[in-house]
Amino acid sequence: MTIKQVSVFAENRSGGILDVIQALGSAQVDIRALSVADTQGFGILRLIVDNVDRAKAVLTENGTIFSITDVVGVKVPDCPGGLAQVLTLMADHEINVEYLYAFVSVSGSSAYVVLRVQDNDEAIRILTEGGIELVTEDEIQAL
Amino acid sequence: MQNYYQKEIETASPEQIRAWQDERLVKTVHHVWDNVEFYRKRMEEAGVTPNDIQGVKDLHKLPFITKDDLRECYPYGLLATDLNNCVRIHSTSGTTGKRVVAFYTQNDIDLWDDCCARAIVAAGGTEEDVVQVCYGYGLFTGGAGLDGGSHKMGALTLPMSSGNTDRQLMFMTDLGATILCCTPSYASYLAECVVERGLKDQIKLKSGIFGAEAWTEEMRHDIEDKLGIKAFDIYGLTEISGPGVAFECSEQTGMHINEDHFIAEIINPVTGEVLPDGEKGELVFTSITKEAFPLLRYRTRDIAVLTRKKCSCGRTHVKMSKPMGRSDDMLIVKGVNVFPSQIEMVLLNNGLTSNYQIIVDRKGHTDSIEIRVEMSPDFFTDKLSELTAKEKDIVSDLKSVLGIYAVVRIVEPKSIERSEGKAIRVIDRRNLYQN
Known part of the structure; x- marks a missing residue:
């Protein structure tokens, strides 16, 4: 997922x-x-949006260079040490996190974090087994 | 008072020069026909035999030869004598894959040295001078040419080669160099250093011979002022021999071509038609005294003008202007030949498109080259580390192809200026050529 x-x-x-x-x-x-x-010369803007298809269409029309990447969205307990729990799981299983960033704002008991790793399936298995909840596309749209 | 290295030749009557050229051209045509299959084939294709060439008036019947031909014939395809008779090889700078190599017999070297000796004497050189040669020594013809010329006319030669400015300045002052030979940009840099370090009253320079790249009158005056010398231009190319194909005299209004060794023509670069003296066009040379590597009607791609006005120095050989540009898209950056096509090949091999622009600039005295290329979907990835690694690969590929460091900037699609739908390839901000 x-x-x-x-x-x-x-x-x-x-x-x-x-x-x-x-x-x-x-x-x-x-x-x-x-x-x-x-x-120094350029940047990469990474976005999670509510409607990927519409974003693709408008960027294509705009002549922008972009790509669509599968990433893992995790729900991190919104408390001190919450993110550390997720990263410990990754480190223990020697999964290199290419980059990560948090959602703009999420209310409730969880914060959403995006993880970019080499092997999504492996990361998802480890996270799920480690009791970490994942974010779904539906949840993003519903935000 | 005018000094000449070979007065009878340098001040010969036009009729005499023409007589030499007629005789030597006929001889050279027979020489290549007998010894170089490439020429025989080309001449047969053009329907010309050696008997059709009775003198300079028939030169236009011969086909041209280009740099591409030279590359195709690499390495021995144009050699016109037994390799055992050759004593030296030189090579052109920074070209794709196959370089151009030129061969010399001892006689070829002797005549080339004569040409450079004429240039040094025209710049005021005598046996009493100390000639500091800071052109590169090696495959490049700059060092070897001026070194040979300096030996030939009997000056004391300081074979410094290029670089190491501290040592250049130390020997210049300690050994009292009087004539400086290097590229104009290096001369300009040395001049700056002399001023900065307050060495002007410790140097004994009286003149300089500067070539191998384009330079302006403004640069000449700047160097002359700073070093307190007269600065002379020199022209040449490895294919034809090296520096000394043409050189400036005291009048400083163009370079006398050594017409007893080289026949110069100006052609329309598009049609190949020979243009009369005084018209601007592509410079074409035929070498008529070479044994190992004679070239018939070699297209230099340099744009220039020939003039036969009487010169106050007494020399009678035709004068060429400074090159005013190129008839192809070649750039000379840091003394190295750069073709946009080489850059394009690297970009395409690395998954980018041909939407690129080359920006050449000169900051202070150093040329810089920046390549702006539009990002392509194939090249893009969301991983910064991968992108920067790919960018580095391009820089290193460019370094190995061009021989010089180029800055690479990846820009957004459609951000490079277009002219009639095509990206404007080259922006040269150096303003090297005066028209």
Whole structure:
């Protein structure tokens, strides 16, 4: 059970990310979570959105370079040490977490975190066996 | 007072020069016909036999030869004498895959040295001078050419080769170098150092011979002021021999071509039609005294003008202008030949598209080259580490293909300026050529 992430290429210049965000906004695509990784020259904008298909359509139309990646969404107990529990499981099983980021805001007892790993199935098995709940696409849409 | 290295030749009458050229051209055509299958085939294809070439007036009947031909014939395809008769090889800088190699017999070297000796004497050189040669020594013809010329005219030669500025300046001051030979950009850098370190009253330089890359009048004046010298241009190319194909005299209004060794033509680069003196076009050379590697009608791709106005220095050989540009898209960056096609090949091999732009600039005295390329879906991944690794691969592939370091910037699609739908390939901000 993975969720879809939209990864967008953006040049490191003023307004670079704005173009993408505006395009998504005008297409009524709602952003649930985002993170930016950048170098001197360019950045990668990673997004979890409520409607991936609509996001794909608008980005394609916009001529933006992007890819859709399967990532793992986990529900982390919203308390000190919550995230550590998840990461310990990953470390114990020698699963390298390429990157992770949290959802913009989630109310309730859990925080949502996105994990990017090499082998999704393996990570999902370990997390589930470790008693960690995963986030579903439906839940993201319902946020 | 004018000095000449070979006065009878350098100030010969036009008729005499033409007579030499007629005789030597006929001889060279027979020489290549007898010894080089490539020429025989090309001439047969063009329906020309050696008997059709009675002198310079028939030169236009011969087919051109290009750099691509030279690459195709690598390494021995154009060798016109037994390899045992050759004593030296030189090679051109930074080209894709196959380089161009040129062969020299001892006689070829002797005549090349004469040409460089003429250049040094024209720059005021005598036996009493100390000639500091800081062109690279090795496969590059710069060091060997000026070194040979300096020996030939009897000056004391300082074979420094390129780089190591501290040592250059130490010997320049301690050994009292009087003539400096290097690329204009390096001369400019040395001049800056001399000023910064307050060495101007410790140097004895009186003139400099600067070539192997394009430079402007402005740069000339800057170097002349800073070093307190006269700066002279020199022209040449490995294919034809090396530096000394043409050189500047005291008038500093163009370079005398050594017409007893090379016949120069200006052609329309598109039609191949020979243009009259005074018209701008592509420079074509025929070497008429070479034994090992004679070239008939070699297209240099350099755009220039030939003039036969009487020169105040007394030399009678035709003068060529500084190259005013290229008829192909070759760039010379840091003295290295760079073709956009080489860059394009690296980009395509790495999963990028041909939507790229080459930006060449000169900061201070150093050329820089930046390649902007549009991101493609194939190249993109959401992992930053992978992207930066891929970017590094391109940089290292470019380094091995071009021989110089290039900055790579990946930009958004459609962000490179287009002209009639095609990306504008090259932006050269150096303004090297004056028209």
